[in-house]
Amino acid sequence: MAVKKERRNFLGMALGGFTALGGVAALGAMKRSWDPLPSVKAAGFTTIDLSGAQENVLNVEKWRGKPIFVLKHSKDMKSSPRDVVVGDDKYFIAIGLCTHLGCIPAYVPGVHEFHCACHGGQFDANGDVLKSPPPSPLVIPPFKVDGTKIVLGEEGPEYKKMKTDGLIA
Numbered sequence: 001m002a003v004k005k006e007r008r009n010f011l012g013m014a015l016g017g018f019t020a021l022g023g024v025a026a027l028g029a030m031k032r033s034w035d036p037l038p039s040v041k042a043a044g045f046t047t048i049d050l051s052g053a054q055e056n057v058l059n060v061e062k063w064r065g066k067p068i069f070v071l072k073h074s075k076d077m078k079s080s081p082r083d084v085v086v087g088d089d090k091y092f093i094a095i096g097l098c099t100h101l102g103c104i105p106a107y108v109p110g111v112h113e114f115h116c117a118c119h120g121g122q123f124d125a126n127g128d129v130l131k132s133p134p135p136s137p138l139v140i141p142p143f144k145v146d147g148t149k150i151v152l153g154e155e156g157p158e159y160k161k162m163k164t165d166g167l168i169a
């Protein structure tokens with residue numbers, strides 16, 4: 001009798017152990033299915049190397065499906081608190097969507113302005129509104145300066161300061 005009872009106890013413990021292991025494995029599988037895929041994680045950040053940028057030439061990058069304007073200032077462009085300083089150079093960086101209804105403004109290098117063809121809105125080379133209907137400046141995306149690169153999607157100290165200074169909506 002005692003042997004049977006011990007055997008039953010052993011079987012009960014073994015079954016309990018397997019059940020617990022199965023539960024842990026199931027939890028692990030559930031967590032993996034909730035975590036974003038590596039490709040989704042990587043899509044949140046975009047690194048742009050600015051070392052080859054030319055003055056007054058607009059580069060249009062892509063971040064989270066949106067166009068991003070990157071414009072290296074030339075010496076004759078006026079400075080702005082919205083300037084992004086990378087090394088010895090100043091850049092204008094913004095989401096390239098008009099703040100009126102979302103068209104993509106074109107850069108006119110001869111006058112250092114962005115012109116929106118949809119309803120005639122204009123912005124200066126710092127993204128400030130020159131001519132309505134856009135209600136507000138071009139939007140600066142979260143960024144972090146990293147040597148000669150900027151990382152879009154990450155809030156670095158320069159971006160946080162702009163936010164504190166009320167330059168970011």
Ligand code: FES
Pocket residue numbers: 098099100101102103116117118119120121132133134
């Ligand atoms: S969408 Fe640019 S002015 Fe209307």
